[in-house]
Amino acid sequence: MKITIGVDVGGTNIVCGAVESSGRVLAKVKRPTGASDGSAAVLDRIADMVNEVRAAAGAGVSVESVGLGIPGLVDPAAGVSRFASNLKWRDIPVAAELGQRIGLPVFVDNDVRMYVFGEAAAGAGRGYEHVLGITIGTGIAAAIVNGGDLYYGYKGMSGEIGHIRMEGVNEVCSCGLIGCLETVASASGMVRQARKALEAGRASLLAERFSGEGLERMTAADLSSAMDEGDALATEIITRAGRLNGQALAAATMTLSPQVIVVGGGGALAGERLLAPLREELYRSVLDNFREDLQVLTAEHNDDAGIIGSALYARRSLESK
């Protein structure tokens, strides 16, 4: 059986998996990225992980190629990571250097594009011609797949919807702009909003659980729990994040006309708490024609979409070479 290997390179962890053409994951390993060791050490680590899952996948399989999803700006044609701030990578020829180490063709692309490619090919977007995927995590980003093809735009920079300016949002974003969607509607943004409110003395179940330095340990999952227990602050923050994502997606929908929107990333774990207000705002903000068929679904392979997408992308890239 011919398989491909997908690698999801994150700022904290690297996940590497052996993936069948159907998208099924045969074997998987996860390691800390250790970005501070430098890019050569990280590439050595990835090469080890590739060999490990290759062995774990069994004797009957032959690995044809490897795909990598890398955060930040990536040049897929050149196989180069142009800029990844959390890895401190700039102009690293990943495809060539990893290819040398493992003796297989290597294809690279942006991690969110790989994630959405995975969901479009073998996840919630399967069977739809026009897929818009959004990941709600530390930041918010999107990617578009039409008829199996990823959309890139000039320098592959499309999909930066986390930095759209939103009505009524006044937070300064790490990018330097003011009022960016992701400052309040990403998983990190929601937590930041809660922390700020608690520090300002707002009453909440969260205030009883996290105080002082404990505030740093609070996560988006804690907000979900508090919302389930009827906490007003958590409900307010998650509902607002849902609405703002819905409003930004309404603009993206009328611009791009997807048939399905797949919502993934850590923020999507809030499920209907976030998706109900998201859908409500989205549907009431688009023209009738868009409202009719548009689906909003959560990602099917939230944890594995990155490796599945990278592996299937490598398969497709090798075939079309």
Place this chain on the structure above:
Amino acid sequence: MKITIGVDVGGTNIVCGAVESSGRVLAKVKRPTGASDGSAAVLDRIADMVNEVRAAAGAGVSVESVGLGIPGLVDPAAGVSRFASNLKWRDIPVAAELGQRIGLPVFVDNDVRMYVFGEAAAGAGRGYEHVLGITIGTGIAAAIVNGGDLYYGYKGMSGEIGHIRMEGVNEVCSCGLIGCLETVASASGMVRQARKALEAGRASLLAERFSGEGLERMTAADLSSAMDEGDALATEIITRAGRLNGQALAAATMTLSPQVIVVGGGGALAGERLLAPLREELYRSVLDNFREDLQVLTAEHNDDAGIIGSALYARRSLESK
């Protein structure tokens, strides 16, 4: 010489032109649409116009195909106008019916897409790989051309950026939504804003020129003249329209990553009066990476882009058949 014919079907007028492969217009005729006569009569009229420009283009040319830009929802693959409110057309098989009348292959698509295709192929967007075109007229719409290919999306409904909800806009749109960009930032929207202010007694040069029923004659060009004479109301309305268009284009830019934005339609005739605030708002609302190379240009063939685009689109469609 082999040429193609482009037809721009508007609610008020039809323009039909014989176009060389370079985009040069050899001959052109313009007639009132007379939509109230029904679609059969309009198609008869278009057939006459096609034959007329064919004859006018001279004996040395052979017409290979005809392209039509039609407002509203168009299904290019089926050759059908699905819905055009100002023509009162619904499910009219334009390609088949016009093809029968003129004995030539006929290709149809949405008018804004044809306009932007014309500017991308033979106008301000020539030579750029990623072109976003926007027409600011009665409404506001956009189209995207990547590497010479039009972007469609599900049911070909992409590009409806005129209905994005804008901060601080509270007008009810003809589509039923509230706060749509085109209610205040289209050519018609600007005139409507001026009319409303004058009716409310606002002092302005325009109040001296247009009053009572005369208000109905006021156009976007009159607002431009008043702005040139230092009128505060006209300046305010055009500047705000420019800023709002810039803000909507910032969201579209981060979603799509164009390298050049081509601004056309009647509203673009306001030139730098509108474009200066548009650019200012656009550049200050996008991430640094987008700011570097992004160009904002006015359409080169504002009047003829529709027929040039339709003709070149027909040429391309015939070749790829």
